[in-house]
Amino acid sequence: MVSHQLLGRCQTQEARYMDCLEAYGLERGKVKCRNLFEDYQECHTLTKQFKRFMAMRAERKRQIADGKLKGDAKYVTPRIDSY
Structure with missing residues (x-):
């Protein structure tokens, strides 16, 4: 498992996404938190x-x-x- 919480440039986006997943659960969170995941993924991959x-x-x-x-x-x- 990869985490950006320690000295990572994407720690803010990851924390927001994980908070959203915690609030909605995994299955509903995949739908409700899609925009946060896309922001986190862009920060991580820079595509x-x-x-x-x-x-x-x-x-x-x-x-x-x-x-x-x-x-x-x-x-x-x-x-x-x-x-």
């Missing part, structure tokens, strides 16, 4: 973040291929507050 990164990379490659980005503008880092 949406990776897909967003790959989409941004593909868009940059497309713009370079189309000639919209040239020279040093190809690899300009985003502004600090843009994330």
Whole structure:
């Protein structure tokens, strides 16, 4: 069994999900706590973040291929507050 309660970045999401499961029970909790589980799963696996990164990379490659980005503008880092 894996737990993120000790020095884990997902400890808040896991605690909320476990509290919800405790309140509704396992079978009803799977339905009622689905959104909390999805938040916890995303924190644990970072799949949406990776897909967003790959989409941004593909868009940059497309713009370079189309000639919209040239020279040093190809690899300009985003502004600090843009994330």
